[in-house]
Amino acid sequence: MKYKRFELHNHTTESDASITCPQLVEYMIKDHADAFAITDHNTISGHEKIQKILRDTKAPISCIYGMEYTTYYGHLLCFNLHEYVPWENIDPGKPELLFSAVHEKGALAGIAHPFSYGAPFARGCRFEMKINDYSAVDFIEIFNNAEPLHEVNEKGLFMWESLVLKGYKIAMSSGMDLHSFTPMTDQFATFVPALDGKTAEEELEYAIRNQKTCISRGPVLKCMPDKTNGTLSFSLEETGKPGFSPRKSPSWLVSLKSEKDTTVHSLHDTVSLEQLGNPKVLIPKLYQGDTSLENLVCVGSVLENL
Amino acid sequence: MEKLLENMKTVYQAEGILQKNFVGQISYTVCLEQKYEELDIEFSYDKQRYTKEDITPELLEELRSVCREKYDLELSDEEIENLAYKIMKTEIHTLASLNDTFIGCVHRQLPVRHMHFTPQWATEGCIPQSSVEGVLKITVLVFHVLLDQTHYTLKVSVR
Numbered sequence: 139m140k141y142k143r144f145e146l147h148n149h150t151t152e153s154d155a156s157i158t159c160p161q162l163v164e165y166m167i168k169d170h171a172d173a174f175a176i177t178d179h180n181t182i183s184g185h186e187k188i189q190k191i192l193r194d195t196k197a198p199i200s201c202i203y204g205m206e207y208t209t210y211y212g213h214l215l216c217f218n219l220h221e222y223v224p225w226e227n228i229d230p231g232k233p234e235l236l237f238s239a240v241h242e243k244g245a246l247a248g249i250a251h252p253f254s255y256g257a258p259f260a261r262g263c264r265f266e267m268k269i270n271d272y273s274a275v276d277f278i279e280i281f282n283n284a285e286p287l288h289e290v291n292e293k294g295l296f297m298w299e300s301l302v303l304k305g306y307k308i309a310m311s312s313g314m315d316l317h318s319f320t321p322m323t324d325q326f327a328t329f330v331p332a333l334d335g336k337t338a339e340e341e342l343e344y345a346i347r348n349q350k351t352c353i354s355r356g357p358v359l360k361c362m363p364d365k366t367n368g369t370l371s372f373s374l375e376e377t378g379k380p381g382f383s384p385r386k387s388p389s390w391l392v393s394l395k396s397e398k399d400t401t402v403h404s405l406h407d408t409v410s411l412e413q414l415g416n417p418k419v420l421i422p423k424l425y426q427g428d429t430s431l432e433n434l435v436c437v438g439s440v441l442e443n444l
Numbered sequence: 445m446e447k448l449l450e451n452m453k454t455v456y457q458a459e460g461i462l463q464k465n466f467v468g469q470i471s472y473t474v475c476l477e478q479k480y481e482e483l484d485i486e487f488s489y490d491k492q493r494y495t496k497e498d499i500t501p502e503l504l505e506e507l508r509s510v511c512r513e514k515y516d517l518e519l520s521d522e523e524i525e526n527l528a529y530k531i532m533k534t535e536i537h538t539l540a541s542l543n544d545t546f547i548g549c550v551h552r553q554l555p556v557r558h559m560h561f562t563p564q565w566a567t568e569g570c571i572p573q574s575s576v577e578g579v580l581k582i583t584v585l586v587f588h589v590l591l592d593q594t595h596y597t598l599k600v601s602v603r
Contacts, residue, residue: 152568153551179551180537181569208537208551210467210587222546226469226539226583255515258507259531261467261587289517 142172147313153178175202200338212265219245233267248277281312312353323381354436356382359424452601479577482603489596535587
């Protein structure tokens with residue numbers, strides 16, 4: 139299975155970035171992304187501009203039209219959203235209402251950078267709403283490359299892991315939160331399986347609804363369950379994301395996190411699922427060298443029904 | 445901008461005062477009495493940033509407490525001052541709808557801003573409008589007010 143690279147969190151001069159819509163398209167093509175999202179704060183005014191550029195130039199890239207709802211109590215990233223859904227009467231005790239309103243338009247809605255610093259420095263950047271029903275959440279942005287690794291992203295990763303291991307079908311995403319020409323080298327991007335004859339919008343929807351997204355700074359970790367032998371083996375899929383340079387003698391490690399335990403294996407191991415306790419859900423992660431967060435390379439797609 | 449606004453007719457003006465720490469919305473609804481080709485919404489406010497006089501030892505201590513208690517961050521005096529001067533600001537967005545349809549939102553923190561609409565183009569954040577008629581609603585979305593007695597003005601002009 140091939141994967142496509144989606145850059146899913148980008149702003150333009152339509153909200154508070156310094157990059158115009160044409161510059162964003164050009165920047166994404168130059169970095170060999172397969173698709174990118176336009177997610178300006180509380181506006182969809184850039185959609186038509188990007189549509190026109192892609193139509194006129196026949197650029198070899200797809201756009202995911204979306205928005206970043208910037209509310210008083212948290213930010214929601216929305217993909218495949220083609221019209222503005224009002225948020226102004228948001229109830230922080232029932233954010234599901236906004237998620238549902240977005241879903242009614244056929245769009246996907248997730249939580250952006252849940253642990254960013256908020257008030258009094260940037261009200262709304264931290265997600266402070268009480269979610270009563272996490273089945274309303276399609277995805278969580280677990281790595282926002284603009285945010286600090288431990289203080290923000292590690293907490294987002296743990297939050298997502300804990301929900302997924304409880305059985306919630308929530309996908310992961312990552313993004314640059316691009317506001318200027320920040321280099322994308324060695325930063326996490328979202329990868330989704332390529333589907334024959336489907337548009338980027340459909341591929342993203344399939345991946346998010348089925349927890350098939352993964353995030354990586356370079357290669358994608360593929361996990362191959364063998365139901366006959368009750369084992370799991372691994373391989374790497376090169377993605378061609380520019381700028382990822384593996385260490386000279388990389389020792390690739392795979393961690394498998396289940397509800398009960400986390401085990402660490404070599405990339406070349408074949409792991410017995412029985413020895414793992416036949417978990418219902420597993421979260422695979424790829425590291426180089428050791429399993430510190432700094433060495434995390436990829437969070438693989440969630441494994442279930444092994 | 446001045447040239448763009450030449451010969452435009454002001455149909456509504458308002459002003460108000462925001463108090464420190466107000467979070468919320470103020471909406472203005474203007475029923476346009478005829479069809480227009482061009483619309484401009486001008487919004488401005490003052491006191492966007494702290495001045496030297498506003499940065500008191502008490503304020504810095506308050507910020508230090510927030511960082512420690514809410515975000516588990518221990519910051520140096522220099523970092524706290526940097527936050528107060530460079531990061532913190534009064535933050536207000538402006539949102540416009542016409543006949544209940546979204547026509548634009550300005551998120552960029554410009555203390556003086558225009559939302560200008562013509563059939564061919566509009567200010568960034570806004571969507572061009574082939575005609576301007578009906579019920580215009582402007583919502584001032586206040587995210588953060590740093591200082592008491594923050595004044596704002598709103599002006600709606602048409603052509």
